[in-house]
Amino acid sequence: MRHPLARALTGALALITVAAVAPLASPAPAAADSVVVGGYSVQVEDSPWVVALSSRDRFGGTRAGQFCGGVVVAPTKVMTAAHCLSRTVLGTDVTGVRDLAVVSGRTRLLGTGGREIPVSATWIAPEYSPGTNSSDLAVLTLAEALPASHAIGLAGVGDPAYAPGTSATVYGWGDMTGSGSYASSLRAASVTVLPDSACGQAYPGGLGGRYLESTMLCAGHPRGGRDACQGDSGGPLVARGRLIGLVSWGSGCGRADSPGVYTRISAVAAS
The missing domain is CATH 2.40.10.10 (Trypsin-like serine proteases)
Structure with missing residues (x-):
């Protein structure tokens, strides 16, 4: 049975206290200096x-x-x-x-x-x-x-914003560290779009989940420490001023070998 981290606040305990919500997978400590994991403060007026x-x-x-x-x-x-x-x-x-x-x-x-x-x-x-x-x-x-x-524009099929190595930014109010410390102010983190081959190696199936390049893309940082996390689901991944992804799932938060997985906008926006 697969247990990737679905990056929303989940479960009945969320009705009582946000801090009590645990991720579906037990993340290793992230090398994070803020939120989104490894992120920095931003003003919503700028985004x-x-x-x-x-x-x-x-x-x-x-x-x-x-x-x-x-x-x-x-x-x-x-x-x-x-x-x-x-x-x-x-x-x-x-x-x-x-x-x-x-x-x-x-x-x-x-x-x-x-x-x-x-x-x-x-x-x-x-x-x-x-x-x-x-x-x-x-x-x-x-x-x-x-x-x-x-409103932000959508990156379509073939847009260079999807190219591996492209710098991208993920936004959210989610977990600061991967251990249940949630943000009260909007944060962003800089990540890099990764090749489908690297994403497939990170998530070949089984307990860690399977990466499907037809509807997904992944992004992260070679050393880890920069990622979306619990509570960030549905938030935007933006590159070159266009929306390329939505925070979807991952294993832990900020792991070097487990990049964040995003819904690929070019594959689903025309559905």
Whole structure:
């Protein structure tokens, strides 16, 4: 049975306290200096397409109900990971979450400013496979429109932003160290897009999960220490000013031999 780390806040314990949530795999200590693992502080004004998914009803008010990330791709559309809307994460069917919302324009989850916009509809890619995390994509429709300037462009098939060796940035409010220390302010980490061959070697199948290059890409750092982590699921991976991936899964956080795996936007955006 496969146990990759699905990078959302999961389980009923999240209703009681965020700190009690443990990852599905036991990560080794990460060489992290901040969050996202190995990251640095950023202001949401500089990346207005980054948003937080929230439900205080399901996850409490400690972090404004944040449990996943998302990215604005049109004034009323937000992409996130399909597994963020699963019963495993939410503890109920997504249609039963009464206060599902997107937090936009707020660097600190409990800060002032920004908007909390209700989600009016959800769509999950029909090809999504919970068993493999293939096509791990969902789209949220917002009840109110955001400015068009908040949306980021998508990298299509053949875009050089997907080339191995390309510098990319992942964003989120997730775990700082891989051991349950969560961020209250938006962070980012610089990673490098890796060749499919390296991703396949890292995740050949079995307990660590299988990398599927048709719908996934992976990114990390040769020495580890830079990665998305628990709570970052659905957040954006950006290269050359375009969206190339969504945080999906991985084994541990910040391991040199276990890079983060992302939903490949060019493979799923046209679904």
